[in-house]
Amino acid sequence: MRRYPVAVVGAGNMGGAMVARLCDGEIPVVVCDIDPLRQQQALAAGASLADTPALAAAMLGEEGLLIVCVVDADQSRSVLFGAAGAADRLLPGQTVMLCPTIAPQDTESLATALSERGIGCIDAPMSGGPARARDGSMSLMLAGSNLLLARHETLLARLSSRRFFVSERVGDGARTKLVNNLLAGINLVGAAEVMVLAERLGLDLPATLDVIEQSSGQSWIGSDRMRRAIAGDFEPRAHVTLLEKDTRLAVETAQAAGFDGPLGASAAAVFAQAHAAGMADLDDGALLTLLRAGRGQSH
The missing domain is CATH 3.40.50.720 (NAD(P)-binding Rossmann-like Domain)
Structure with a gap:
């Protein structure tokens, strides 16, 4: 062999x-x-x-x-x-x-x-x-x-x-990844939210994202996912279910450590709502579609 x-x-x-x-x-x-x-x-x-x-x-x-x-x-x-x-x-x-x-x-x-x-x-x-x-x-x-x-x-x-x-x-790699992915989830929910806001304000979305990418609101995941979502490309590179799982695990880990932050649970709830809305197998940039429809409320 x-x-x-x-x-x-x-x-x-x-x-x-x-x-x-x-x-x-x-x-x-x-x-x-x-x-x-x-x-x-x-x-x-x-x-x-x-x-x-x-x-x-x-x-x-x-x-x-x-x-x-x-x-x-x-x-x-x-x-x-x-x-x-x-x-x-x-x-x-x-x-x-x-x-x-x-x-x-x-x-x-x-x-x-x-x-x-x-x-x-x-x-x-x-x-x-x-x-x-x-x-x-x-x-x-x-x-x-x-x-x-x-x-x-x-x-x-x-x-x-x-x-x-x-x-x-061993285990500290997992802890670090959950911290990172919770922030990624928060950033992605935020990016989808502001893109919908920009749209409601009559702004051109690609041009708005150009500005954000060179300004204080920039995040890698926001740019990566929103570029595709604005173009209507929801072919999954990272399914909704992945950050749904990761943000849930991160919030559970935070709770076990006695910490209850203001944003993590809200972001996790939005990913769970996207799943419930039938978007589980789409790219997680589909949060843009969720929020455009007035769903995905985090409170």
Whole structure:
């Protein structure tokens, strides 16, 4: 059986971009994904395929890295410890890199279960979107032992030119990502709100966004999503459900820490309303449509 330095479970928008990036660097990769289209894209990029996470893990080399790039904690748990899960075929000395945005306690729980088997864990949420994952400029928020991070530095550098070493405490990457994504959610709700206001005031939306992008109201996510939304492009690069999940998790984490801020819960409510309005599978720039219709009230 051929041995690979990297296995990727979950080759969707972000995972697939990471696979292509690794393959461009002539790093052998084996991919597991249940979607036939994603499988074909992985093959076209130069990766090999495995039918299950367990088979992907079995194809790793002695110090191989298994990248979990699925949506949530339940999927992560299933990939690692479910039927045909990877953990049963991973060997002591190998490493799992957790990339989904999940609650810190879920990251800690998974890392503990892996540690009991002698398997290392890097807490590594991502940010920046598929285009930046493809060109290696996405952000990685890394938490884990310095020894483990040093061992995989070459691969991490290939994946990201913006690596932030948060701490050695697994779970702090997840905490950092939730803080970031709560602000992203607040910024996106705000951007959609002011675009609807500009429209009601009779302003030209692309011209207004030009001004905002060079002024104090600028935010990356606002510009990225509103440019597409103004053009009527809601093809999902990031589904509404992702920031719905992330803002909810962030608010729950804040509450557990005894903090109740003025904006986070309001933003989370708007994403939940977009989902309820039938926009779950649209790009999250669809908040513009929600607010145009006079829905998405945050109070």
